[in-house]
Amino acid sequence: MSSSDEDYVADDSDDAGSHQVSSRHGTRSQGPVKGPAGTSTRGGDPNAGTRKRAAWEDIQRSWDTVVESADGSITAAVEKERNEKKRGRLLRDTTPLQRGIIRHLILVIDLSFAMQEKDLRPTRYLLTLRFAVEFVTEFFEQNPISQLGIIGMRDGIALRISDISGNPTEHIEHLRALREQEPKGNPSLQNALEMSRAALYHAPSHGTREVLIIYGALLSSDPGDIHDTIANLITERIRVSIIGLAAQVAICSELCKRTNSGDDGNYNVILDDVHFRELLLAKTTPPITQTKQQSQSSLLMMGFPSRVLDAGPIMSLCACHSKLTRGGYLCSRCDAKVCSLPAECPACGLTLILSTHLARSYHHLFPLKNWIEIPWPLASQSKSCFSCQTPFPKPPRTSSHLQVPDGKGKGREGVGTSSESGRYGCEVCGRHFCIDCDLFAHEVVHNCPGCQGDSRGNVQVRDRDVEMGGS
Amino acid sequence: MDRVDGTEHYKGDVSQGPIPALLLIILDTNPHAWALLNRDLPLSEAIANLLVFINAHLAFHNANQVAVVASHCHRAVWLYPRPGSSSEGVDMAGGETPAINDANKYRPFAQIEDQLLTSLRDLIQTTTPDDVASTNTTQMAGALTLALAHINKATLAFSQQIGGTETTADHLGSSDDTSGLQSRILVLSVSGDLAHQYIPIMNTTFAAQRMRVPIDILKLAGDTVFLQQASDTTRGIYLQLRSPQGFLQYLMMAFLPDQTSRKLLVAPTQEVVDFRAACFCHRKVVDVGFVCSICLSIFCSVPEGAVCLTCSTHLSLGEYGSKPAVVPRKKKKRRKLNGGDDTPSRPGTPVPNK
Numbered sequence: 042m043s044s045s046d047e048d049y050v051a052d053d054s055d056d057a058g059s060h061q062v063s064s065r066h067g068t069r070s071q072g073p074v075k076g077p078a079g080t081s082t083r084g085g086d087p088n089a090g091t092r093k094r095a096a097w098e099d100i101q102r103s104w105d106t107v108v109e110s111a112d113g114s115i116t117a118a119v120e121k122e123r124n125e126k127k128r129g130r131l132l133r134d135t136t137p138l139q140r141g142i143i144r145h146l147i148l149v150i151d152l153s154f155a156m157q158e159k160d161l162r163p164t165r166y167l168l169t170l171r172f173a174v175e176f177v178t179e180f181f182e183q184n185p186i187s188q189l190g191i192i193g194m195r196d197g198i199a200l201r202i203s204d205i206s207g208n209p210t211e212h213i214e215h216l217r218a219l220r221e222q223e224p225k226g227n228p229s230l231q232n233a234l235e236m237s238r239a240a241l242y243h244a245p246s247h248g249t250r251e252v253l254i255i256y257g258a259l260l261s262s263d264p265g266d267i268h269d270t271i272a273n274l275i276t277e278r279i280r281v282s283i284i285g286l287a288a289q290v291a292i293c294s295e296l297c298k299r300t301n302s303g304d305d306g307n308y309n310v311i312l313d314d315v316h317f318r319e320l321l322l323a324k325t326t327p328p329i330t331q332t333k334q335q336s337q338s339s340l341l342m343m344g345f346p347s348r349v350l351d352a353g354p355i356m357s358l359c360a361c362h363s364k365l366t367r368g369g370y371l372c373s374r375c376d377a378k379v380c381s382l383p384a385e386c387p388a389c390g391l392t393l394i395l396s397t398h399l400a401r402s403y404h405h406l407f408p409l410k411n412w413i414e415i416p417w418p419l420a421s422q423s424k425s426c427f428s429c430q431t432p433f434p435k436p437p438r439t440s441s442h443l444q445v446p447d448g449k450g451k452g453r454e455g456v457g458t459s460s461e462s463g464r465y466g467c468e469v470c471g472r473h474f475c476i477d478c479d480l481f482a483h484e485v486v487h488n489c490p491g492c493q494g495d496s497r498g499n500v501q502v503r504d505r506d507v508e509m510g511g512s
Numbered sequence: 513m514d515r516v517d518g519t520e521h522y523k524g525d526v527s528q529g530p531i532p533a534l535l536l537i538i539l540d541t542n543p544h545a546w547a548l549l550n551r552d553l554p555l556s557e558a559i560a561n562l563l564v565f566i567n568a569h570l571a572f573h574n575a576n577q578v579a580v581v582a583s584h585c586h587r588a589v590w591l592y593p594r595p596g597s598s599s600e601g602v603d604m605a606g607g608e609t610p611a612i613n614d615a616n617k618y619r620p621f622a623q624i625e626d627q628l629l630t631s632l633r634d635l636i637q638t639t640t641p642d643d644v645a646s647t648n649t650t651q652m653a654g655a656l657t658l659a660l661a662h663i664n665k666a667t668l669a670f671s672q673q674i675g676g677t678e679t680t681a682d683h684l685g686s687s688d689d690t691s692g693l694q695s696r697i698l699v700l701s702v703s704g705d706l707a708h709q710y711i712p713i714m715n716t717t718f719a720a721q722r723m724r725v726p727i728d729i730l731k732l733a734g735d736t737v738f739l740q741q742a743s744d745t746t747r748g749i750y751l752q753l754r755s756p757q758g759f760l761q762y763l764m765m766a767f768l769p770d771q772t773s774r775k776l777l778v779a780p781t782q783e784v785v786d787f788r789a790a791c792f793c794h795r796k797v798v799d800v801g802f803v804c805s806i807c808l809s810i811f812c813s814v815p816e817g818a819v820c821l822t823c824s825t826h827l828s829l830g831e832y833g834s835k836p837a838v839v840p841r842k843k844k845k846r847r848k849l850n851g852g853d854d855t856p857s858r859p860g861t862p863v864p865n866k
């Protein structure tokens with residue numbers, strides 16, 4: 042989609058009550074929602090009459106942008122657009138930001154009457170549960186040393202669904218069990234937040250404390266003043282993000298903004314089920330640390346045990362469940378056997394993890410730099426993609442191709458542009474790659490084939506050193 | 513999509529019957545390690561055996577593919593297909609090498625043999641003594657990255673040939689179906705220490721796991737913890753070559769079956785997988801380490817001044833190394849008793865040396 046609609050500001054910020062009437066589709070916006078104070082984006086603007094355009098006013102139709110080439114075919118234009126779309130997905134900020142890698146997150150799911158709505162198929166409730174299971178799996182895939190708990194909001198109270206733990210199977214079991222039940226009653230934001238606060242109270246200071254709320258309703262029936270709760274959340278440095286299923290709600294917006302030190306990018310309202318899934322799975326990426334005091338860094342002692350695979354008929358009891366098992370991991374300090382990792386050694390209390398768990402998070406910390414598009418004049422130095430050997434198109438003899446560059450200059454900003462010569466170059470090693478390898482290197486493997494494949498030029502200068510030196 | 517011509521009728525041909533497999537071989541050509549191995553298994557003999565194995569793989573299925581990457585001392589190089597050979601394919605068949613026109617050899621076999629040997633010779637000739645002298649490791653991470661990029665491209669091309677509707681994102685999401693190209697990586701590893709490539713190798717391991725590409729390791733010499741972890745994570749086979757004379761037999765018996773047949777076979781497994789990590793400060797492999805909570809760097813001992821070497825954050829030590837507070841009484845006697853088990857991280861603590 043185009044990014045033109047992300048600046049939509051709800052004009053009726055003064056009558057927030059009207060939001061609760063119904064879920065009008067027109068009130069949804071794709072990007073981060075501006076709060077009641079969101080008008081500050083045009084605060085200094087003297088002519089307030091120039092209203093921002095709403096999302097639906099700026100629709101870009103794919104057939105409007107297609108330009109026929111000289112022989113009347115649109116293959117080139119279609120190909121270009123497809124490449125642009127591909128690249129748009131991967132161009133992101135690659136500054137190595139400090140992220141809260143060790144996370145403590147409470148997932149709050151709305152189980153109120155509002156979830157019975159059928160605007161998402163089959164119902165909001167069932168779809169949310171399905172996505173929540175996906176979220177749990179992906180969360181532990183991305184954050185293996187993090188902890189997760191699940192809380193529900195039903196009948197005006199907060200409901201403990203799954204205790205805070207690092208075991209995905211337990212969470213998924215509890216979520217599956219919810220499917221049998223019906224959503225009913227009112228949700229209570231305050232109760233849920235208070236329960237999350239209590240659950241996160243013991244989270245160690247070096248990890249993050251986060252609450253993620255999936256909120257279907259447009260109201261909240263609270264026993265007390267929610268502003269007090271928000272103030273408490275701030276002092277306990279708990280960060281709240283909300284995914285709204287219906288429309289923007291003023292209190293949600295305020296809650297997210299205040300607990301994220303003024304950053305309002307954490308309140309989103311979904312457009313459709315695909316967007317819902319995208320927003321939810323985006324939360325599996327570790328959050329950026331914003332202020333110094335949010336993270337008190339510390340050095341953790343951890344054990345990296347080796348696995349033992351008892352092939353013979355011998356079985357032994359594991360220390361964690363006292364069950365007879367064949368294989369397992371031996372604690373590197375006291376040799377007690379545990380059956381799965383990550384775990385805390387039941388005998389000596391050492392945190393036991395696999396080094397592969399840590400390594401899974403490294404690409405968040407040391408992202409691969411975006412590759413640049415190579416214009417025709419520089420394209421002649423390569424004939425084929427460095428990594429997959431696919432031949433590149435030959436440079437044109439005549440300059441008839443030079444109609445493209447005018448669209449290129451502006452593209453460097455946000456949405457990805459496709460390279461006119463089909464080549465994308467790494468700025469560190471100077472090698473050229475095709476678009477498929479560009480996508481693959483940035484989204485899947487997180488290595489540059491060129492930099493890794495030849496260390497003669499930059500001996501002992503590895504990716505991470507370059508990245509860390511810059512920060 | 514792009515197919516507007518009437519080539520529909522090929523579709524049925526490819527999609528039924530056994531699925532073709534792509535075998536990607538990474539040959540570790542580290543000169544140091546091969547020199548050590550020369551008495552038991554010279555490189556030439558290993559290549560000859562490898563070619564027999566490649567031919568066997570190609571003979572399994574008409575559409576089976578193979579690709580070979582060399583992981584040399586300073587760079588990773590394509591051996592087959594040769595870089596640039598696809599564009600000048602005409603001149604390859606031009607008959608400069610008599611081997612290709614040998615009537616007694618199946619043509620694809622001869623082609624691979626010829627290209628592989630030519631590029632290997634090129635590689636060895638372009639290696640200067642300086643290159644060899646300056647390092648004793650190999651660019652395994654680069655070779656794995658190249659291999660995975662090739663697999664990605666081949667899978668895309670294959671799925672386009674069959675269905676033609678998948679895009680990159682779809683094929684990543686739905687790669688669990690069995691209709692796609694079955695790819696696997698076989699690493700013939702001779703080098704030992706790879707600790708300085710820890711992060712890139714781990715990145716490739718997770719990428720392979722996500723793409724469901726098993727990484728098989730045949731270890732001819734040395735021992736590498738990370739390759740062990742890679743094969744374990746991706747459910748590949750890890751084998752240590754015990755008798756170099758049986759090299760070909762190892763290849764044929766253990767590594768020839770593809771993923772589909774492996775489900776029906778009892779594959780060799782690793783008894784003990786070493787999951788220890790390398791510390792970032794000395795590249796030592798550690799059992800118990802210290803992890804920075806910001807950047808997850810692993811240290812073998814508490815870094816000096818408790819400042820992380822990677823992200824230069826000041827780290828609080830938490831509970832580690834704290835001792836119960838003792839009421840100071842007779843100072844001299846106490847010190848002597850406690851001095852021995854103090855942490856090595858605090859060099860400033862004065863210990864009377866008597």
